[in-house]
Amino acid sequence: MEFNGRRFFLSTLIGSAFAGFAYITARMLGLQKVIQPASARTLEIETDLISGITFFDEVIACKSSDRIRFFSSKCPHLGCKITKEQNGEIVCPCHGSRFSAEGRLLSGPAKSSLSELQFSFQNNRYIVNYGSEN
Numbered sequence: 001m002e003f004n005g006r007r008f009f010l011s012t013l014i015g016s017a018f019a020g021f022a023y024i025t026a027r028m029l030g031l032q033k034v035i036q037p038a039s040a041r042t043l044e045i046e047t048d049l050i051s052g053i054t055f056f057d058e059v060i061a062c063k064s065s066d067r068i069r070f071f072s073s074k075c076p077h078l079g080c081k082i083t084k085e086q087n088g089e090i091v092c093p094c095h096g097s098r099f100s101a102e103g104r105l106l107s108g109p110a111k112s113s114l115s116e117l118q119f120s121f122q123n124n125r126y127i128v129n130y131g132s133e134n
């Protein structure tokens with residue numbers, strides 16, 4: 001019994017040493033997992049966009065008479081793509097979270113508002129940056 005206990009201890013010690021050696025070697029060789037940041041992309045939208053809520057693939061444009069804002073179409077709940085408007089509200093098709101045209105959370109299950117996107121204005125186009133949020 002004592003022999004088995006010593007054998008177990010030695011095999012555990014050798015196994016741990018080997019695992020540590022393998023980890024250090026992998027780190028030295030650059031084999032550790034590399035986490036890539038989400039790639040930022042841009043979307044160009046003509047400035048003569050109609051007023052109201054317009055859905056692009058990954059961008060939602062909300063234009064009123066005096067302002068335009070852009071939001072990510074990725075739902076802050078579980079990430080579904082939001083493609084639906086109902087009675088002037090932005091509605092997630094997956095679980096029904098609702099957002100105002102200002103991107104503000106109206107009802108869950110989402111716990112936060114839509115991510116607002118930065119944009120610039122060039123050559124009569126809005127240049128919307130997306131893909132790096134969340």
Ligand code: FES
Binds near residue numbers: 077080092097
């Ligand atoms: S993913 Fe949009 S409400 Fe759940």
